[in-house]
Amino acid sequence: MSSPSGLRTPGTRVLLGISAGIAAYKSAVLARLLKQAGCEVRVVMTDGAQAFITPLTLQALTGEPVRTSLLDPEAEAGMGHIELARWADTILIAPATADLMARLAAGMADDLLTTLCLASEAEKVMAPAMNQAMWRHPATQRNAARLAEDGWRLLGPASGEQACGDVGPGRMLEPEAILDALLHKAPEDTPAPVTAPDEAPAASREATGLTVTITAGPTREPLDPVRYLSNHSSGKMGYALAEAAATLGATVRLISGPVSLPCPEGVERLEVETALEMHEAARRLAPASDLFIGCAAVADYRAERAAEHKIKKVEGEEGLTLRLVKNPDIIAAVAAERTAGTGHPFVVGFAAETRDLEAYARDKLARKGLDMIVANDVSCPGLGFGADDNAALVLWRKAVGQDGASPEGDGIDQEMLAPQAKSRLAMAVIRHALVCLQARRHP
Numbered sequence: 001m002s003s004p005s006g007l008r009t010p011g012t013r014v015l016l017g018i019s020a021g022i023a024a025y026k027s028a029v030l031a032r033l034l035k036q037a038g039c040e041v042r043v044v045m046t047d048g049a050q051a052f053i054t055p056l057t058l059q060a061l062t063g064e065p066v067r068t069s070l071l072d073p074e075a076e077a078g079m080g081h082i083e084l085a086r087w088a089d090t091i092l093i094a095p096a097t098a099d100l101m102a103r104l105a106a107g108m109a110d111d112l113l114t115t116l117c118l119a120s121e122a123e124k125v126m127a128p129a130m131n132q133a134m135w136r137h138p139a140t141q142r143n144a145a146r147l148a149e150d151g152w153r154l155l156g157p158a159s160g161e162q163a164c165g166d167v168g169p170g171r172m173l174e175p176e177a178i179l180d181a182l183l184h185k186a187p188e189d190t191p192a193p194v195t196a197p198d199e200a201p202a203a204s205r206e207a208t209g210l211t212v213t214i215t216a217g218p219t220r221e222p223l224d225p226v227r228y229l230s231n232h233s234s235g236k237m238g239y240a241l242a243e244a245a246a247t248l249g250a251t252v253r254l255i256s257g258p259v260s261l262p263c264p265e266g267v268e269r270l271e272v273e274t275a276l277e278m279h280e281a282a283r284r285l286a287p288a289s290d291l292f293i294g295c296a297a298v299a300d301y302r303a304e305r306a307a308e309h310k311i312k313k314v315e316g317e318e319g320l321t322l323r324l325v326k327n328p329d330i331i332a333a334v335a336a337e338r339t340a341g342t343g344h345p346f347v348v349g350f351a352a353e354t355r356d357l358e359a360y361a362r363d364k365l366a367r368k369g370l371d372m373i374v375a376n377d378v379s380c381p382g383l384g385f386g387a388d389d390n391a392a393l394v395l396w397r398k399a400v401g402q403d404g405a406s407p408e409g410d411g412i413d414q415e416m417l418a419p420q421a422k423s424r425l426a427m428a429v430i431r432h433a434l435v436c437l438q439a440r441r442h443p
Contacts, residue, residue, distance in 0.1 A: 013040045015088035015122070017113045018058070020048025021095035023129040023172035028053060030094055030175035031061045037179060042084070043067070044113050046100070070112040085120035092182070093117075094155075095129030095172045098140050104152075105143035125153045125182065129172035132159075136169070155181050158423055159243055174424060206434055208249030213289040213345070214242050215282060215296035215330065217257030219275045223322065224307035233297035235259030237350075237390060240426035241293055242267045248430060253289075255281045257296055275299050275327035286334045289345040291433055294331035297352065302327050335369040346437040348429075351375040361395050362412065372396040372436055374429055383419060391419040394429065396436050 014034050018027045034041045043058040043066045055066035067084065093100065093113070100113070109115040117124065126147070134140055135157060144154060156173040173181075216238020221229040235256060242254045243264035252267045255278055263269040270285075272278045275298045286292045301324040311320070335347045349370045353360050354377065361375035375393045376383065383390050395414040417428055 012038070013042075013087055013089045015084065015091045015116065015120075016041055016043045016058075016062075017091060017093035017096075017116075018043065018045045018049040018053070019093065019095060019097045019100040019113070020046055020051065021097045021129045021172070022052060023095040024049050024052035026172055026175050027094055028057055028061055030092075030178060031058055033175050033179045035062060037183065042087070044084075044116060046111055046113055048097075067112055070115055082119055085116045085122075088116075088120055088122040090123045090125060090182070091117060091120055092125045092127075092178075094127035094175075094178060096126035098128075098130045098134045098137075098143075101126070101128065101140065101143045101147060105146040105150075123153070124151060125155060127155045127172050127178055128157045128170070130157070130170045132170040134170065158421075159247060171421070171423065174421060177424075206248055207245055207430070210250045210290040210434075210437075211253070211288060212242075212245040212250040212291045212293070212430075213253045213255065213282070213285045214238055214245070214293045215255045215257075215278060215298075216242065217259040218297050219257045219278055219299045219327075220273050221275065221299045221302035221327070222306040223303050224309065224311045226310050229299055229302065231297045231299065233257070233259075235261050236388070237422050237426065238293075238295035239264060240422045241295055241430060244423070244427040244430045245291075247427075248434070250291075253285050255285070255296070275302060275330070279328045279330050279333065282330050282334055283337070286337070286345055291348070291437060292334050292345040293348040293350075293433070294334070295350045296330075298330055299327055301325065329368065331370065332368040335371075346371050346433060346440060348372045348374065348433050352378045354379040357393055358395075358414070361393060365395055365397075365412065371440070372433055388422060389419055390422050390425050392417045392425060392429070394432060396432070 016027065016031055016034070018024050031041055031043065041062045042064045043055075043062055045053075045055055045058070045066060045068050047068070050068065055068060058066045103110065103114050104117055107118065109118045128135065128144070130140070148154060155178055156171070157169055158171040158173050158177075159169045217235030218230045218233040223229065238254070238256070239259070239261050242252050246252045246264055246266040252264075254263065254267050254269045256263075256269055256271055257278065258271075258273060270281050272281055278296060278298060282292070282294075304323040304325045331347065331349045334345070338344060338347060347370050349364060349368060349372070351361050351364050351373055353375060357375050357377050361373050364370070364375075365373045373395050375395070376390055380391070393414060393416050395412055398411050398413055415432075417425055
């Protein structure tokens, strides 16, 4: 087998294999990105893959016929499976299902894609995608290790929420991340080793030894025994942050309002209902934390007094008057108590806005004494509350220099994080906070 060499664009010939996973829809984006990068792209699909995305879609994106059958008389008359195997500089399988990984690890050649893989000396790369339990299964881990030994380069999988509702490792990397990994691979690189399913590579576990406390989800403020005030927060972003921090080696405590999400593996969850309960838990856990992230959508107000019994409609009255009082500002309280003398934690707030994103974020960063704020526009379709994707504007206070001099300008820097899966966005936010924390401690 020839040694891997990475993409040599323009003109690199990429054979994109697509197997039967829900992530196959991402392969269309990947094909387009490869073409934009200057690659020649031809697609081979398994029978099952065609249930998720049609060959015609991939043909339109690549400008090349899509191969689906090993025994195709027309193809054999021109460029048969051996010729196609010889054509490729790189074979990239995305998504690679547990079934396909098992067949390749066993050396099977029972369809066009597996036959091509055996017949080709091209660089071989795959992006696994499957349910988190399937990825964690010892058989899949054995197969992944065997494939790495055989020269395959495995990209991912990523962790996060999955189509089945589970949360954990098994998501296919985003197309942009796959392309980036291919484009920036050095010629001398060797196939990436398979890591334990719950862990990031040792070199990337930069949060080891740190304690991270995160609030997530909504709060519920009772009006009577059957009604409450709340909001649309699903908790997905906070849970993604908790999983990302745990993946990077941190000890993670998750203070969660009522959500329907499983607790990420390795994370300690404390379930609360009201803003007062969340406030008490945050004040108790924050002083022993290195990093505190307030991602929960805390209700601003609660009933002054919840009714003992269900509030009944009164005949003849067209309205109902409720007396509401302010809830405590949890993130501001944590920041204020830190300022009062503890010196930690590094405090990160979240701001869900519908307009004037930067202005409101800057105001909240200053007014609440935060170290960093992550603001997102929840009015954007497909982003924010309940969605699987999000985008964010991140603002943070610059660290004081080694000479004690104040940062230039207003002392605030910012970065816009483009729309992406919440799992990826969460990892970017956690890593950004860790860099700021390190700069604060070692200017």
